[in-house]
Amino acid sequence: MNYLFWNIRGLGKGEKISTIRTLVVKNKVSFMGLVETKHRRSINSRIKRMWGSGDYDVCEVHASDIYSGGIFAIWDAGTFCASKKHCGERWIIIKGSIKMINFECCVGVIYSPNDRVGRITIYEELKILIVSINRLVLLLGDFNVILQPSESIGIFRCNLSMRDFSEWIQSLGLIDIPLHGIKFTWRRNDSKSRLDRGLCCNVWLWKFPNLNFKKFLENELTNLPNVSLNNKLKVFKGPLRAWSKEKFDRMDNKIGELESVIHDLERLSDVRGLNDMEKARLNASQNHLQS
Structure with a gap:
């Protein structure tokens, strides 16, 4: 089961829809999460163009304004069966199971805010929900914070924010999924950081030992x-x-x-x-x- 996560910075209409469709087909994606879609109303009319097949299920959070926000998740309903959808302003958590191996779990798409107070609020919301669901969790997202100093070059690093993030990950018993192929996920001039990542509990790695997080090149x-x-x-x-x-x-x-x-x-x-x-x-x- 392949997952695709993208901070898309505006869904747009034509070009990005075609790019998504190509990535989904080329990489045989079964679950996709998009953040910062900037869509303020449902994008149902564009879903089939993005996904291709008709056997899908979706969950979406509309943007609060035209400049930022918006989260969208879509998955192959024949591969992942959703039993409950949970939504916050900056996250989606889907409770369900992977049919082929009857693996009960929950998959989340996260878009954390840039400020420390906002991130702490998200951490508290998600911790309460994840503990109450009591399922094996996989989270994909732009967490807008690094986990350790080596994950950033050329920008200010807040040790308190790193500590908050690390403690939250540990409190949920999550593991940072290895980033494959390249060290950083965000770049601007000479500044670069690893802001996007996947987090999961250890059972995910036992079930899927080759699980890794790959960054696509920008031109892809x-x-x-x-x-x-x-x-x-x-x-x-x-x-x-x-x-x-x-x-x-x-x-x-x-x-x-x-x-x-x-x-x-x-x-x-x-x-x-x-x-x-x-x-x-x-x-x-x-x-x-x-x-």
């Missing part, structure tokens, strides 16, 4: 190729298919090469600062993907 989330042909062009379907395959095969190869360069340089920057030549190459590769 914003620049996936999307080809749409008008119905009037059906007469050219064969030639266009051949042209499209050749064109986008070359494009995919180029994108793959640039992804590899970006990934290697970002991993290197996790270990040490990049020199001027490396920074220039990273910026050039990122700009080329967006051109």
Whole structure:
């Protein structure tokens, strides 16, 4: 069972919907959580375009304003059977079971606020609920706080907030799921932090020993190729298919090469600062993907 979490910073209408659909299909996603959707009313009309199949269940929390907020969870109803949905302003907790192995659990999508007082309020709400549900828990979210100093470079770190977060995790008996492939999940210029993470109880790791948390490269989330042909062009379907395959095969190869360069340089920057030549190459590769 594959899970997808994304702080989407506004759901939008066309491009991001298509990107979500591609990610869901490509990665065989069974459960998806989106935060900061900024949607103020139901997005039922766009769900099938995002998910593809019709066998799904959803839970959503509308944004309180147009600038931030909004949480959305969708899952394959044939894989995960929900028995109860719990919602707060910044979280969704779904109680249910994974059908194939009859694994009773609860899965949550969390979007913590930026301020310490707000986060503490969220911690208290979730702790009371999780203890009362008494199910094996998996939480995916943008917690807007780091767990230890090594998870942040170039920005102010609040030791009190780290302690609050660590104590809350320990009080629920949760484990930080390993981040695969890269050290940080948020970057701005030379500042970077690990703000997104997955947390679970140890039974999840016993049941799924290969469980890990992977960060997608930015271009996977914003620049996936999307080809749409008008119905009037059906007469050219064969030639266009051949042209499209050749064109986008070359494009995919180029994108793959640039992804590899970006990934290697970002991993290197996790270990040490990049020199001027490396920074220039990273910026050039990122700009080329967006051109």
